Amino acid sequence: MKGKTHIGMGLITYLSIYNILPGKFNFMGLLLVAFASILPDVDHPKSIVNKYILPFKNKFTKVIFYGCIGITFIWYDYLYTDAPIMKAIGISFIIIAVSSHRNGLTHSFTGMIMFSFIVGYLGNMYNIHYLVYYFMVGYGMHLLCDMFTNRGVPLFYPVENKKFKFPLTYRTNSKVGSAIEELLMICGILFTIYRLPVIFYK
Numbered sequence: 001m002k003g004k005t006h007i008g009m010g011l012i013t014y015l016s017i018y019n020i021l022p023g024k025f026n027f028m029g030l031l032l033v034a035f036a037s038i039l040p041d042v043d044h045p046k047s048i049v050n051k052y053i054l055p056f057k058n059k060f061t062k063v064i065f066y067g068c069i070g071i072t073f074i075w076y077d078y079l080y081t082d083a084p085i086m087k088a089i090g091i092s093f094i095i096i097a098v099s100s101h102r103n104g105l106t107h108s109f110t111g112m113i114m115f116s117f118i119v120g121y122l123g124n125m126y127n128i129h130y131l132v133y134y135f136m137v138g139y140g141m142h143l144l145c146d147m148f149t150n151r152g153v154p155l156f157y158p159v160e161n162k163k164f165k166f167p168l169t170y171r172t173n174s175k176v177g178s179a180i181e182e183l184l185m186i187c188g189i190l191f192t193i194y195r196l197p198v199i200f201y202k
């Protein structure tokens with residue numbers, strides 16, 4: 001599934017359910033949902049996240065780049081801080097470095113929990129306790145949406161490698177797949193236009 005479709009689906013979900021979330025509606029939430037919606041695809045060197053981060057869009061650069069950041073965090077933690085959050089951030093970068101697309105941790109519950117722990121921790125640090133809910137909406141929707149594509153997602157990785165998908169799926173980058181995603185985006189834009197006045201003039 002394309003990055004922009006993921007962002008779209010994350011935002012639609014957010015706009016549909018923000019009333020039951022602890023932080024309700026705010027723009028930080030909107031940004032965080034959008035970011036979390038594309039984060040799982042950081043395991044792909046050509047994904048929308050890596051487009052802006054990686055100097056060269058290939059697998060080798062991805063492994064070296066994220067691997068070095070991860071090792072730096074863990075090394076720094078070992079020398080100076082000895083804090084769980086530094087370890088978690090370091091390990092997360094290493095996970096990103098070694099995960100191959102759709103086969104590893106970033107597309108699993110384990111990955112979701114790890115990243116949520118970091119976001120939750122940062123949220124508590126700055127007294128914005130509800131941040132983690134926004135993050136989970138975006139991240140969770142990404143995994144759910146990927147289950148509609150024929151490759152499925154390894155939800156319980158590394159416990160088991162089985163890929164989970166819905167009975168009805170489509171191929172990403174196929175004609176039908178692109179048409180479905182375009183249609184979803186149009187519905188999403190219409191829904192957003194319909195929803196915005198309710199948000200701004202409540």
Ligand SMILES: [Zn+2]
Pocket residue numbers: 001040041107142146
């Ligand atoms: Zn994905």
